[in-house]
Amino acid sequence: MAQKSSSNRILILVIVLAIALIAVYYFSQSAKDQTELKSDKKDLKVAYVYVGPVGDGGWTYAHDLGRKHLESKGIKTTFVESVPEADSYRTIRNLAQNNDIIFTTSFGFMDPTLKTAEEFPNVTFMHCSGFKTSKNMGNYFGRMYQAKYLAGMVAGAMSKTNRIGVIGSHPISEIIRHINAFTLGVQAIKPDAEVQVLWINSWFDPAKEVEATNSLIDNGADIIAITTDSAAPLQTAAKKGVLSIGNDSDMTKYAPDHHLTAAIFNWGVIYEDIYNKVKDGTWKPGSDWWGLETGLVGLSPFSKLVPEDLQNKVNAKREEIGKGLKVFQGPITKQDGSIALEAGKTHTDQELLSMNYFVKGVIGDLPKN
Amino acid sequence: MYYFTFEKRLHSSFKIRTSITLTSILTALIIGGIFFLIIGINPIAVYKSVVTNVFFNTYAWEDLFLKTSPLLLTGISVALAANLKIWNIGADGQFYMGTLGATWVALNYGGALSSTSIIPLMFLAAVLAGSLWALLPALFRAQFGVNEIITTLLMNYIAISWVDYLIFGSWRDPKSNNFPVTPEFSESTYLPTLLNSSVHAGLLVGVVIILLIYFILKKTKLGVQITITGDNPDAGLYSGINIKRLIVIILVLSGGIAGVAGMLEVTGVQHRLQQNISLGYGYTGIIIAWLARNHPLGVIFYAFFMAVVFVGGENLQIVFGLPKAMIDLFQGIILFCVLGMEIFAEYRLKIKRV
Numbered sequence: 001m002a003q004k005s006s007s008n009r010i011l012i013l014v015i016v017l018a019i020a021l022i023a024v025y026y027f028s029q030s031a032k033d034q035t036e037l038k039s040d041k042k043d044l045k046v047a048y049v050y051v052g053p054v055g056d057g058g059w060t061y062a063h064d065l066g067r068k069h070l071e072s073k074g075i076k077t078t079f080v081e082s083v084p085e086a087d088s089y090r091t092i093r094n095l096a097q098n099n100d101i102i103f104t105t106s107f108g109f110m111d112p113t114l115k116t117a118e119e120f121p122n123v124t125f126m127h128c129s130g131f132k133t134s135k136n137m138g139n140y141f142g143r144m145y146q147a148k149y150l151a152g153m154v155a156g157a158m159s160k161t162n163r164i165g166v167i168g169s170h171p172i173s174e175i176i177r178h179i180n181a182f183t184l185g186v187q188a189i190k191p192d193a194e195v196q197v198l199w200i201n202s203w204f205d206p207a208k209e210v211e212a213t214n215s216l217i218d219n220g221a222d223i224i225a226i227t228t229d230s231a232a233p234l235q236t237a238a239k240k241g242v243l244s245i246g247n248d249s250d251m252t253k254y255a256p257d258h259h260l261t262a263a264i265f266n267w268g269v270i271y272e273d274i275y276n277k278v279k280d281g282t283w284k285p286g287s288d289w290w291g292l293e294t295g296l297v298g299l300s301p302f303s304k305l306v307p308e309d310l311q312n313k314v315n316a317k318r319e320e321i322g323k324g325l326k327v328f329q330g331p332i333t334k335q336d337g338s339i340a341l342e343a344g345k346t347h348t349d350q351e352l353l354s355m356n357y358f359v360k361g362v363i364g365d366l367p368k369n
Numbered sequence: 370m371y372y373f374t375f376e377k378r379l380h381s382s383f384k385i386r387t388s389i390t391l392t393s394i395l396t397a398l399i400i401g402g403i404f405f406l407i408i409g410i411n412p413i414a415v416y417k418s419v420v421t422n423v424f425f426n427t428y429a430w431e432d433l434f435l436k437t438s439p440l441l442l443t444g445i446s447v448a449l450a451a452n453l454k455i456w457n458i459g460a461d462g463q464f465y466m467g468t469l470g471a472t473w474v475a476l477n478y479g480g481a482l483s484s485t486s487i488i489p490l491m492f493l494a495a496v497l498a499g500s501l502w503a504l505l506p507a508l509f510r511a512q513f514g515v516n517e518i519i520t521t522l523l524m525n526y527i528a529i530s531w532v533d534y535l536i537f538g539s540w541r542d543p544k545s546n547n548f549p550v551t552p553e554f555s556e557s558t559y560l561p562t563l564l565n566s567s568v569h570a571g572l573l574v575g576v577v578i579i580l581l582i583y584f585i586l587k588k589t590k591l592g593v594q595i596t597i598t599g600d601n602p603d604a605g606l607y608s609g610i611n612i613k614r615l616i617v618i619i620l621v622l623s624g625g626i627a628g629v630a631g632m633l634e635v636t637g638v639q640h641r642l643q644q645n646i647s648l649g650y651g652y653t654g655i656i657i658a659w660l661a662r663n664h665p666l667g668v669i670f671y672a673f674f675m676a677v678v679f680v681g682g683e684n685l686q687i688v689f690g691l692p693k694a695m696i697d698l699f700q701g702i703i704l705f706c707v708l709g710m711e712i713f714a715e716y717r718l719k720i721k722r723v
Contacts, residue, residue: 047687053692053693053694054692055692078687078690079686079690080683080686080687081686081692081693082693084645084648085643085644085645086634086639086643086644086645086646086647086648087648089638090432090435090436090680090683091683093428094428094429094432094683094684094687095687097426097428107546107548108548108550108643111553111641131546170547170548170549171537171547172545172546172547172548172549173546173547174546176547201533201537201549201644353546354546356547366547367537367538367541367547
């Protein structure tokens with residue numbers, strides 16, 4: 001009997017709660033229209049949605065430096081870190097209620113951002129690394145492959161075994177493009193050198209990254225470069241006396257005696273530009289893809305291990321690319337020997353954005369459709 | 370000299386349970402408050418902000434219900450099996466298989482069928498896929514006594530690998546620049562939404578399934594068999610219950626329910642299959658079942674409770690700029706207190722003097 005009456009009481013409690021919920025829902029529903037009236041756009045509020053923790057030392061860390069750059073100009077910002085892509089719609093919508101500009105900084109946030117942008121026509125949405133746009137949503141990215149090419153030159157010159165290991169994150173076009181550019185940079189110095197890629201199918205997974213680092217070193221790599229977000233591979237490589245190249249932000253502090261340089265983002269410049277455009281009403285939805293000349297992408301300061309003549313060589317190349325030299329300039333041969341680009345031809349931006357082949361000299365597979 | 374002992378309560382009434390749960394939440398708030406004070410944030414402001422931003426905001430209510438929907442089902446999935454003292458740690462894997470079944474239907478027949486025929490088809494496919502995923506551990510447990518905690522847990526990783534294999538391979542959206550997601554489903558597969566919000570009908574599906582399980586457990590012969598065998602397998606055996614059959618039925622049913630949760634998530638929220646789609650719903654289901662003491666109606670309450678914990682935590686990140694790690698810590702404190710103080714529902718603390 002005690003069992004039965006207690007379950008009855010739970011039932012009553014649940015019903016009462018349910019009624020209370022519905023009541024509150026309706027009350028807040030009527031209040032909804034009032035809260036949606038936007039305050040005038042004098043002080044724009046900016047919010048960031050990050051895929052990783054701000055302390056990852058890489059991708060998200062670099063974006064957060066960009067956010068802090070805005071804060072240093074007196075702009076009010078908010079952020080949410082470690083947002084799973086499958087849960088991002090709720091987070092973005094949550095931020096859209098009280099902000100004027102929303103930056104979503106992972107490819108997987110693209111469709112949730114688009115969906116939220118339709119619901120909040122008065123908010124400006126900027127998505128990093130995707131391709132979809134709408135009336136109030138644009139996208140932005142850096143021509144990181146240019147910096148990767150420079151980093152590849154450093155790796156090619158410093159490698160003695162002529163084999164460089166790369167930790168691959170996701171085999172998506174962005175990362176394939178970066179690995180190809182890196183390889184072309186390596187080959188600009190050492191035409192016979194090879195770049196071995198191991199995919200971990202994750203942006204941030206220190207355990208898997210360490211595992212892959214060890215495998216690559218065991219396979220003869222004497223330089224480790226990463227496309228993932230954590231600095232764990234650099235630390236692992238350093239323990240084995242192996243040199244490394246960082247990703248997204250300066251990672252010198254994680255491997256002070258082995259870190260050569262890193263291909264880095266300096267997001268602050270583009271964030272400030274977008275903010276100003278939205279503020280004075282000149283912002284238009286589009287795709288901003290900034291290169292070396294803008295300072296959005298570049299290399300972190302060279303370590304003392306990098307000889308001066310190599311530094312000069314790389315800096316000279318940086319100038320040339322900044323002035324319009326193409327990284328993907330034909331002739332380029334694919335991994336399987338077929339022709340990717342004929343002599344004298346270059347890839348269009350669209351071809352770069354949907355790149356789905358490895359250049360010759362890359363050891364590694366791409367998933368097949 | 371004093372010492373403490375635990376004495377078993379003769380009756381553990383609803384009143385005692387409720388007051389213990391409330392006390393434990395209060396304790397958690399106090400301990401959490403100390404942490405907030407340490408990092409220089411006024412705990413009262415924090416709690417006030419959670420209340421206003423979670424309970425007095427339409428969007429937050431939608432978030433709560435969106436979060437509650439899958440948790441209702443993974444919670445009842447674990448709780449149902451646990452009534453038979455079977456530990457289904459595999460709700461997460463069954464969830465993934467459910468997404469797989471529903472996605473297969475959506476990708477192959479999405480354009481060709483109307484909502485009224487494709488949604489039931491996806492439901493069936495998800496139930497089938499989730500049940501099959503539980504069938505293997507169920508047979509091994511029933512036939513050879515293999516511990517289902519291990520097998521169901523390990524099957525989770527296999528399920529995730531299957532999803533990865535397909536979304537990196539033949540199911541990948543050709544327009545996604547190689548990103549591992551399936552194409553978006555056609556609109557006929559979308560679950561209807563409630564009250565013009567983003568909350569999908571899966572919420573009702575969850576409640577109906579829970580009420581059904583409640584009915585089965587309390588009013589049917591199967592329910593009696595589960596209760597007897599769960600309390601004492603020997604008693605079940607001697608009263609002529611086919612325990613092997615019972616284990617298989619319940620674990621397979623449990624898997625099917627978790628599969629439905631997966632289907633609701635792909636067709637109600639994401640409209641496509643992608644990595645990490647479960648967000649640990651299967652594991653949260655274990656916590657919910659435990660908090661609810663495997664009572665179906667308790668699952669409703671605690672699924673909602675967990676949704677509040679998640680959505681509230683996210684709000685703290687936004688409003689106070691707290692790091693995610695701090696939110697996780699706070700959520701950990703709440704769960705630790707609520708689960709830890711459960712012992713007082715069964716036992717009374719006695720202070721004795723030697």
